[in-house]
Amino acid sequence: MQLPVYLDYAATTPVDPLVADAMAKCLTLDGQFGNPASRSHLYGWQAEELVENARRDVADLINCDPREIVWTSGATEADNLAIKGVAGFHATKGRHIISSRVEHKAVLDSCHFLEQKGFEITYLTPEADGSIAPARVAEAIRDDTILVTLMHVNNETGSVNDLAAIGAITREHNVLLHVDAAQSAGKLPIDLAELPVDLMSLSAHKVYGPKGVGALFVRRDPRVELTAQIHGGGHERGMRSGTLPTHQLVGMGQAFRLARAQMSEEYQRLLVLREQLLAGLAGVSGWQLHGQSGGGVPGIVNLGFAGVDGESLLLALRQIAVSSGSACMSATLEPSYVLKAMGVDEDMAQSALRISFGRFSTRQDIDTALENLIRTLQHLRQPARAQA
Structure with missing residues (x-):
């Protein structure tokens, strides 16, 4: 497998x-x-x-x-x-x-x-x-x-x-x-x-x-x-x-x-992967970035997607291992308390994904994530008749 x-x-x-x-x-x-x-x-x-x-x-x-x-x-x-x-x-x-x-x-x-x-x-x-x-x-x-x-x-x-x-x-x-x-x-x-x-x-x-x-x-x-x-x-x-x-x-x-020896180089490499991820979503409608657009840690990207159910989105993303938020809260289906406190719309918070990458992530990993995510969003956003 x-x-x-x-x-x-x-x-x-x-x-x-x-x-x-x-x-x-x-x-x-x-x-x-x-x-x-x-x-x-x-x-x-x-x-x-x-x-x-x-x-x-x-x-x-x-x-x-x-x-x-x-x-x-x-x-x-x-x-x-x-x-x-x-x-x-x-x-x-x-x-x-x-x-x-x-x-x-x-x-x-x-x-x-x-x-x-x-x-x-x-x-x-x-x-x-x-x-x-x-x-x-x-x-x-x-x-x-x-x-x-x-x-x-x-x-x-x-x-x-x-x-x-x-x-x-x-x-x-x-x-x-x-x-x-x-x-x-x-x-x-x-x-x-x-x-x-x-x-x-x-x-x-x-x-x-x-x-x-x-x-x-x-x-x-x-x-x-x-x-x-x-x-x-x-x-x-x-x-x-x-x-x-x-x-x-x-x-x-x-x-x-x-970490001390590699921090500066690793930061720049993760910044490139972050930019690749966000650029790959440029042609996709109905999504928003949660957090600081430029000043956050580059290896954590939190995205909300309109028009999809969060649980269905996670279950359908079989080629990539991502989360809906904190690992200690992954058993609950409730929208993230962090995003709710930030004032994020409940539907957008409920559909949020946290995509986080690090030392062993590659540009190919980001390409795979984008391909799987875009295909899944297109499928889930189709009218019910088209999916039947």
Whole structure:
């Protein structure tokens, strides 16, 4: 059976072969399989060295101190640790948090949890292009605000938030800023020596690394204090207990090292593929682009199509693997809450496709996608009599 062309890189990326090779060397007796916390013998020392090298590779991509990287099981756990950790530690200072209506469910559900604990959350409405205006953040800050939590790049539309401007506002008001950077790390330059961001969530499997591992950047100066959410052996300076999975961390480190080396070239190559995709739809009527037309991440393109049923469209696109939005929401037939918050017409939102491509995508993949998409749209838009 011929597999469809994979164009769902925003959901997950295939592991780079160089990453898989590095991970394999940490699994068996003839490799570095030891527990990094075992400091009484060579096996543990070797594993600890690999873990710290990986921590440095992650830190280098976002230009921060390796001691500011806390390992987690993924960006979801990092989001939970950042949001609940700040809320727990700073509850006596204030119980107001600012987020937005287009955040990832890991952020929104953490905020909903805190609402049940007596915290008040302000959910900002995005601009029509999916971004959060810094002015809206400034307007929402109160004396009891302790945290602003906003994503860098939206996982459904690729829209980018202005972290420098938002961070300048939060610093001015002595409010912490947490950023979910799962979709931006390795795709856009991030310099935490310059950006006024206090906490940043990272994921490996969005950057050609393994699933099940991520990290949280926790700034040391000015120092950010958190309440731990997982307790045990006091690993990661007490912020996240649990035996460190050496192979996973090595994989994330290698993935971030490769991303750092290839980011500029890869950005330009994806920009070409994006332009090819949009140019190929120039002769098709009744479609619109959701998000920033020129300033978003090039590898994520969200398109709405008039006159077609979204579920039928997805089912008919058998030659390409795409999605209707966030992978964590793929089981629901409801229109994307992100697009609805952006003010997209419900019918157009219901028919939306997220086409996302990456390191292993080719111009032929885009040609295949265009051919399949255009043919499917023509078929679905035919009057019922013509289809019978």
